[in-house]
Amino acid sequence: MGATIPMTEEAILARAAGITTGLKTHPKEVAEAIAASRRIAGAFKAPANETAEPMPAYAAPTPAKGSRA
């Protein structure tokens, strides 16, 4: 067994996101995107209440015309 080359964090994240072509052709943009996604996620406060419901709330479908229900 030969030694494996350690992957960068960017490469691991890109592969996990299914980005293989982009990792080869646009590595700079992929690295920027990872940094941007972290900035975006940190740009607002999560609600303090852990049970807060997200928007929009799920709504059950209205029974269709002719429904047997």
Added chain:
Amino acid sequence: MKALHELSLTEASAGIARRRFSPVEYLDALQARAEDVGGKVNAIVRPLWDEARAQAVKAGRRMARSGPRSALDGLPVGLKDIIDIAGHPTTCHSRILLDNQKSADAAVVARLRAAGAIFPAKLATHEFAIGGPAFDLPFPPARNPWNTAHHPGGSSSGSGAAVGANILPAALGTDTGGSVRHPASHCGIVGMKATYGLVSRRGVFPLAFTLDHVGPMTRTVADNALLLGMMAGHDALDPGSAAHKPENYARQMKKGLRGLTIGYVRHFHEKDQPASAEMAAALDAAAKLMGKEGAKIKTITLPSLNEFAGVNRAILMAEAAAIHGKWLRERPGDYANLTLRRLLPGLFMRAEDYVQAQRRRRELVAAVEAAFAEVDLLLTASSMDVACKIDDAEAVEITYPRQARTPFNVTGHPALTMMCGISRAEGLPLSLQLVGPSFGEAAIYRAAAAYERAAPWKDLRPAL
């Protein structure tokens, strides 16, 4: 006396009704205008003048026979090229969709067509309504009619440029993070993002499902109200469509400002994203004029603009990634580099981040709703700066957070932008934004029309 191409929709409608000119003569004047100045602003990506001319001939005959179908009968409306029209491709200004031929009209186009409107052009957009002014796409970017070295705003860039340049009296844009109101602000016209769900999105290429709106862009408030009235209405085939009856949005327009309380959201442009001195002064002057015209002006505090922007971006990125994921993974090089950089972060957003953004969204909606318990409308900045140079990539990038439009995509409240001055330094439009409670479009138009009458900007047009 105005030339035909300078007429507003309302003026053109009256001129046709009085038989001063025909729909064909009006359309021909617009085509001549497009041939004269179109190459300077690059607003049109697909001209449809011949098809529109045939529609104008039919409209003229129909009107002679049985009168107009509506105030829009025989009048032209441009379409951002992410909105479907039967028989033509919807390219989204992208090489990925150059052959994306459509066989049916978008629901909003079908409504306008039924009212007699005609469609002479598909208009430039930032690629997929997100990219930005890019020079590595099949079509050139639209340019600002006030100074063609400058950005017209986006993503409905061609709609703003065409209406601002008097090539068309009206156009449709779409708005997910401000994309109707940004070009309206920079091109000195009126742009409305109505309440979420008021206008059907069916047949419009999505950017982010829970933030997308289709909106009218015109040179006057009256035209905007007229066009929205023809566009609005429930669509059972659009899952986000609101069960709200269309209204006559112009019904309050002569009432003036007396009796309205307007909440002035100063902290957006004074603290959260400090505006240029000229923009801040123009907003203060607009508030003062509205007060003089009879409105009660009250300072209102909302959550930070940057919180709204963060939530908008997290939701937009995640939803757009679900749409673009396959292309981003398989053919990233087919996007403009700017579009690729805008869309790629969405593939790295965690599911938890998206849900947290949707939870915070509910709190932000509640905060804006609470404000509407105290005031009838909100007055805010739209852009913090005038339009930057179109080829200054760094300045274009800075534009995106320096605006106060995204809050009302997050909340879904209706919001209109219009001109409130001209920059002395650069000769470019300054702008304001009026925001109303859900389905409060008529009150927004009332205040906007009163401001338009009182302020001296209405007849200022770019000298192309």
